[in-house]
Amino acid sequence: MTDRLQEARRELDAAAKSADDDDVREEIRETTDAFADYVMSDTAPNHTLLDTQLNTLRQIKQRTEGDTERRVDDAIDSVAAYRKTIDQA
Numbered sequence: 001m002t003d004r005l006q007e008a009r010r011e012l013d014a015a016a017k018s019a020d021d022d023d024v025r026e027e028i029r030e031t032t033d034a035f036a037d038y039v040m041s042d043t044a045p046n047h048t049l050l051d052t053q054l055n056t057l058r059q060i061k062q063r064t065e066g067d068t069e070r071r072v073d074d075a076i077d078s079v080a081a082y083r084k085t086i087d088q089a
Contacts, residue, residue: 002038002039004078004079004081004082004085005035005038005039005045005078005079005082006035006039007074007075007078008035008074008075008076008078008079008082009032009035009036009039009075011071011072011074011075011078012028012029012031012032012035012071012072012075013032014067014071015028015064015067015068015071015072015075016028016029016032018066018067018068018071019064019068020068021063021064024060024063024064024068027056027060028060028072031053031056031057031060034053035053035079044086045086046086047083047086047088050079050082050083050086051083053079054076054079054080054083057072057075057076057079058076060072061073061076
């Protein structure tokens with residue numbers, strides 16, 4: 001479970017470091033913190049939580065470019081792949 005989320009977290013860490021905009025960097029870090037909580041927790045995130053995070057990441061991606069955009073996109077792919085593995089309520 002956590003492999004995909006850890007991968008997303010690593011990509012988001014790198015994206016935050018490469019972001020030029022302070023507001024974007026902060027949003028990425030907030031999302032990264034949420035994935036850190038998911039990885040450390042005994043409770044797995046559900047579809048609703050992941051959808052919220054995916055929407056946030058898609059909005060961030062629209063405001064980025066270059067390496068930051070690529071890393072956010074890679075994180076989106078990892079989260080979406082993980083989301084497919086969990087049962088829907």
